Amino acid sequence: xxxxxxxxxxxxxxxxxxxxxxxxxxxxxxxxxxxxxxxxxxxxxxxxxxxxxxxxxxxxxxxxxxxxxxxxxxxxxxxxxxxxxxxxxxxxxxxxxxxxxxxxxxxxxx
Amino acid sequence: xxxxxxxxxxxxxxxxxxxxxxxxxxxxxxxxxxxxxxxxxxxxxxxxxxxxxxxxxxxxxxxxxxxxxxxxxxxxxxxxxxxxxxxxxxxxxxxxxxxxxxxxxxxxxxxx
Numbered sequence: 001x002x003x004x005x006x007x008x009x010x011x012x013x014x015x016x017x018x019x020x021x022x023x024x025x026x027x028x029x030x031x032x033x034x035x036x037x038x039x040x041x042x043x044x045x046x047x048x049x050x051x052x053x054x055x056x057x058x059x060x061x062x063x064x065x066x067x068x069x070x071x072x073x074x075x076x077x078x079x080x081x082x083x084x085x086x087x088x089x090x091x092x093x094x095x096x097x098x099x100x101x102x103x104x105x106x107x108x109x110x
Numbered sequence: 111x112x113x114x115x116x117x118x119x120x121x122x123x124x125x126x127x128x129x130x131x132x133x134x135x136x137x138x139x140x141x142x143x144x145x146x147x148x149x150x151x152x153x154x155x156x157x158x159x160x161x162x163x164x165x166x167x168x169x170x171x172x173x174x175x176x177x178x179x180x181x182x183x184x185x186x187x188x189x190x191x192x193x194x195x196x197x198x199x200x201x202x203x204x205x206x207x208x209x210x211x212x213x214x215x216x217x218x219x220x221x222x
Binding site for chain 2: 032034042043044045046049088092094095096097098099100101102103
């Protein structure tokens with residue numbers, strides 16, 4: 001069973017602050033990691049991918065990967081109301097398949 | 111702006127009826143995925159195609175679900191017979207590779 005855990009409850013952050021989301025996974029063989037954003041009633045949208053240990057920055061988003069500790073995180077800097085959504089962590093397993101976490105809801109308060 | 115399209119967007123049906131969901135992948139994408147999303151289970155992989163060939167359908171209940179790609183512009187997911195526990199949002203995603211997936215708008219299925 002490939003498990004991807006996103007245990008935090010809804011995250012409320014003031015506009016302009018940093019939102020921090022964490023994800024842990026069970027399969028040590030996983031090599032590829034992704035963050036998707038899903039607005040309420042909409043489909044998931046890929047926002048970040050990361051394959052190597054360390055940080056990867058893309059605009060206001062930073063993904064961090066630590067394979068030894070089996071966790072991946074997402075930082076959203078200068079949070080905007082438009083960042084209010086559910087963020088899904090996805091981890092590769094087997095032959096190019098993705099296992100998704102259940103998501104973390106982020107609410108940015110103006 | 112190329113997008114994955116899915117039909118129907120909403121479907122309400124009675125238990126025991128056949129349900130067919132359709133997906134048109136983005137032109138040129140050779141990988142197609144079917145997912146199911148529920149509050150309880152989250153997003154689950156049902157089937158995966160590459161170049162129209164099925165690579166994995168281990169996530170599907172084999173006795174009632176089937177997925178096919180009759181041509182490069184159409185992927186189908188069928189449920190026969192449908193059950194109330196099949197109620198969910200079904201997403202199709204396509205991509206130029208497995209690690210770049212673009213999701214369609216989904217089909218919201220309600221089985222009563």
